[in-house]
Amino acid sequence: MTDRFNLTTQREPGWIERADLAARMLSALRDADPSVQRLADIGCGDRKLARALEAAGLTMDYVGYDLLPQHESVQRFDLDSDRLDHPVDAVALLGVTEYLRDFRSALERLRASSRYVLLSHVLRGPRPPTPQRLAELGWVNHLSDGELRSLVADAGFEICQQDMTPDGKTRVLCGRRT
Numbered sequence: 290m291t292d293r294f295n296l297t298t299q300r301e302p303g304w305i306e307r308a309d310l311a312a313r314m315l316s317a318l319r320d321a322d323p324s325v326q327r328l329a330d331i332g333c334g335d336r337k338l339a340r341a342l343e344a345a346g347l348t349m350d351y352v353g354y355d356l357l358p359q360h361e362s363v364q365r366f367d368l369d370s371d372r373l374d375h376p377v378d379a380v381a382l383l384g385v386t387e388y389l390r391d392f393r394s395a396l397e398r399l400r401a402s403s404r405y406v407l408l409s410h411v412l413r414g415p416r417p418p419t420p421q422r423l424a425e426l427g428w429v430n431h432l433s434d435g436e437l438r439s440l441v442a443d444a445g446f447e448i449c450q451q452d453m454t455p456d457g458k459t460r461v462l463c464g465r466r467t
């Protein structure tokens with residue numbers, strides 16, 4: 290397993306808690322809008338969101354996409370340049386927004402194909418990591434909560450659900466296309 294995108298830590302509990310939280314938000318979204326069926330999980334890694342959906346009893350038409358597919362069912366996709374070639378109801382971006390060269394443009398491209406976006410972002414707190422640590426992590430984006438909200442709004446999504454991971458570090462948002 291490569292350590293690019295910190296994938297050697299992908300089985301740690303925090304990653305699973307984030308997927309479980311996202312599955313609960315998608316379940317609430319389905320309750321609010323039963324037409325939400327098709328989900329593109331982009332930057333899906335080892336597809337733990339698919340497992341979390343199954344554990345939550347939520348059946349969706351799920352397709353995983355990733356720059357570095359780890360499973361034969363996962364389609365190769367680069368959020369920094371690619372566009373989905375068919376419409377979906379929702380896109381999930383878990384643990385990937387920190388790595389995007391142009392986060393806002395990626396959201397704008399996805400907006401053309403998806404009515405909802407569910408994303409996570411590790412928030413910049415009062416004691417941010419050093420530039421050296423950010424470089425080790427490979428993170429290009431490390432936004433405050435306000436910066437994240439503005440970016441999501443500027444890309445054309447209105448926040449309809451929000452939560453934090455149990456460690457209080459990672460915002461998880463669901464946005465509806467405006």
Ligand SMILES: C[S@@+](CC[C@H](N)C(=O)[O-])C[C@H]1O[C@@H](n2cnc3c(N)ncnc32)[C@H](O)[C@@H]1O
Nearest residue numbers: 294332333334355356357367368369383384385
């Ligand atoms: C930190 S992992 C998160 C994986 C998974 N979403 C999860 O929560 O377990 C980041 C994932 O994003 C993928 N990734 C990074 N940059 C990407 C890009 N530009 N386009 C698509 N996937 C990307 C990586 O290959 C990796 O699988």
